[in-house]
Amino acid sequence: MSRISRRSFLRGAAGTSAVVMLGGCAAKPSGASTPLTTTGASPSAKPKRIIHMVSDGMSVGVLTLAERYSQQFRGTETNWRKLMIAPTGEHHQGLMDMASASSVVTDSSAASSSWGCGHRINNGSVNIAPDGTPLEPILVTAMKHGWAGGLVSTATITHATPAGFLAQSNKRDDEEGIAKQYLERGIQVYLGGGSRFFDPAHRADKQDLFMGFRNNGYAVVRSRDELLNQKGDKPLFGTFAESHMPYTVDHVNNPALLAGVPTLAEMTAAALSRLESAADHFILQVEGAKIDHAAHVNDAPGLVRDQIAFDDAIGVALRFQARNPDTLLIVTTDHGNSNPGLFGQGDAYGDSDKLFSKVGRMTRSYSAISGDWNANMSVPDLTSLIHRGTGIELSVKEVAMVLEAIRSHGPNPYTYQNAAIPTLASILANHTAVSWGGTSHTGDYVTLTAQGPGAASLPSLLINTDLNAFYRNCMVRA
Numbered sequence: 001m002s003r004i005s006r007r008s009f010l011r012g013a014a015g016t017s018a019v020v021m022l023g024g025c026a027a028k029p030s031g032a033s034t035p036l037t038t039t040g041a042s043p044s045a046k047p048k049r050i051i052h053m054v055s056d057g058m059s060v061g062v063l064t065l066a067e068r069y070s071q072q073f074r075g076t077e078t079n080w081r082k083l084m085i086a087p088t089g090e091h092h093q094g095l096m097d098m099a100s101a102s103s104v105v106t107d108s109s110a111a112s113s114s115w116g117c118g119h120r121i122n123n124g125s126v127n128i129a130p131d132g133t134p135l136e137p138i139l140v141t142a143m144k145h146g147w148a149g150g151l152v153s154t155a156t157i158t159h160a161t162p163a164g165f166l167a168q169s170n171k172r173d174d175e176e177g178i179a180k181q182y183l184e185r186g187i188q189v190y191l192g193g194g195s196r197f198f199d200p201a202h203r204a205d206k207q208d209l210f211m212g213f214r215n216n217g218y219a220v221v222r223s224r225d226e227l228l229n230q231k232g233d234k235p236l237f238g239t240f241a242e243s244h245m246p247y248t249v250d251h252v253n254n255p256a257l258l259a260g261v262p263t264l265a266e267m268t269a270a271a272l273s274r275l276e277s278a279a280d281h282f283i284l285q286v287e288g289a290k291i292d293h294a295a296h297v298n299d300a301p302g303l304v305r306d307q308i309a310f311d312d313a314i315g316v317a318l319r320f321q322a323r324n325p326d327t328l329l330i331v332t333t334d335h336g337n338s339n340p341g342l343f344g345q346g347d348a349y350g351d352s353d354k355l356f357s358k359v360g361r362m363t364r365s366y367s368a369i370s371g372d373w374n375a376n377m378s379v380p381d382l383t384s385l386i387h388r389g390t391g392i393e394l395s396v397k398e399v400a401m402v403l404e405a406i407r408s409h410g411p412n413p414y415t416y417q418n419a420a421i422p423t424l425a426s427i428l429a430n431h432t433a434v435s436w437g438g439t440s441h442t443g444d445y446v447t448l449t450a451q452g453p454g455a456a457s458l459p460s461l462l463i464n465t466d467l468n469a470f471y472r473n474c475m476v477r478a
């Protein structure tokens with residue numbers, strides 16, 4: 001662990017707000033629910049490094065969609081499938097129960113907190129029990145045991161999933177407050193979006209947190225070039241977008257974005273390189289955040305291409321693990337979202353593959369297309385806009401339905417799927433064979449794949465909070 005990180009951590013522990021109380025992990029806060037335990041809390045072997053990868057909001061059908069894309073357009077299987085089919089060394093494939101204290105359908109902050117502090121808490125909170133007790137996040141535990149830590153995300157780096165590993169807040173949306181906790185706690189690597197929460201021009205308190213990181217000895221990077229050309233062994237802080245980072249399908253089709261913004265795989269590689277030189281032991285959280293964002297609006301090209309970008313990051317992690325076999329790799333998600341899937345179309349469902357290939361050829365996310373439409377548009381103009389982004393020429397009747405959804409603000413029978421983008425998605429489903437079950441998170445069990453020391457001791461159905469106990473046990477030296 002670098003001296004800088006420990007110093008920053010200790011300063012944070014000594015002088016921050018009442019909510020930010022470190023080292024006080026209550027054994028059982030009242031109201032926090034840990035209804036079951038599994039036998040997976042004790043690793044059979046202890047890794048020196050943990051890479052925890054989250055494809056946020058990934059319903060299991062996304063695996064099939066990404067696989068079809070990968071085989072049709074990349075000519076190879078996904079890394080995740082290879083990991084499942086041909087593991088090396090200790091391996092585990094199973095399910096995880098992600099319920100929170102307040103709902104069987106978790107949100108991202110309660111889900112990440114279940115891994116972060118080992119308790120089920122209410123949706124909307126970050127490592128705060130329902131009775132208000134602050135709970136110790138796993139990256140704080142890691143620092144106490146001499147482990148380095150890192151956070152990587154394509155969302156704002158202060159968003160719910162990375163925050164669940166390091167921060168404590170009653171409100172996940174208090175990203176300015178979470179940004180300040182990041183500065184105070186000082187782990188080795190932060191890479192993602194969300195520059196506005198560190199920028200004095202946007203923060204309510206006008207504090208310059210970029211300067212704060214520099215003063216604490218960090219290398220601060222703000223572009224892809226700066227990240228890729230970064231050398232040395234300083235702790236690393238980088239944000240590459242004001243808010244969330246762009247959808248991959250928009251990123252790779254925009255030369256300016258491609259040049260200026262790193263991919264999730266590039267951020268993962270930079271984080272692993274920096275952590276490797278910082279400490280013998282570390283835990284890195286990597287989130288592909290925009291799978292969830294795409295699912296919320298039924299955006300097929302947004303979803304599929306971001307899952308492929310996540311898969312590229314799995315490839316980086318697997319190559320690191322091949323060089324460092326004492327690394328435990330966990331690849332999972334925090335909850336399902338909207339349950340997309342490839343549906344059968346045509347005689348004997350024979351058209352599905354061919355129709356799905358249209359998603360692979362799309363050049364814009366549905367969200368980006370929606371940024372260019374308005375209620376006063378003509379049907380021909382909207383037809384052209386949709387065609388330019390998707391390659392699909394909709395009929396006058398179909399486009400009129402999208403236009404009606406753009407203009408409509410009243411109730412209709414499809415309460416959750418009548419917004420404009422999901423309406424476009426429902427119509428395009430007839431052309432792509434990709435349909436959706438809703439626009440929100442689901443309570444489904446999620447898939448979990450693990451490879452490396454300790455993986456084989458995970459149970460087939462893991463309770464989310466037990467993964468925290470598992471990680472903590474890995475950190476206790478024999």
Ligand SMILES: [Zn+2]
Binds near residue numbers: 109335
């Ligand atoms: Zn989530």
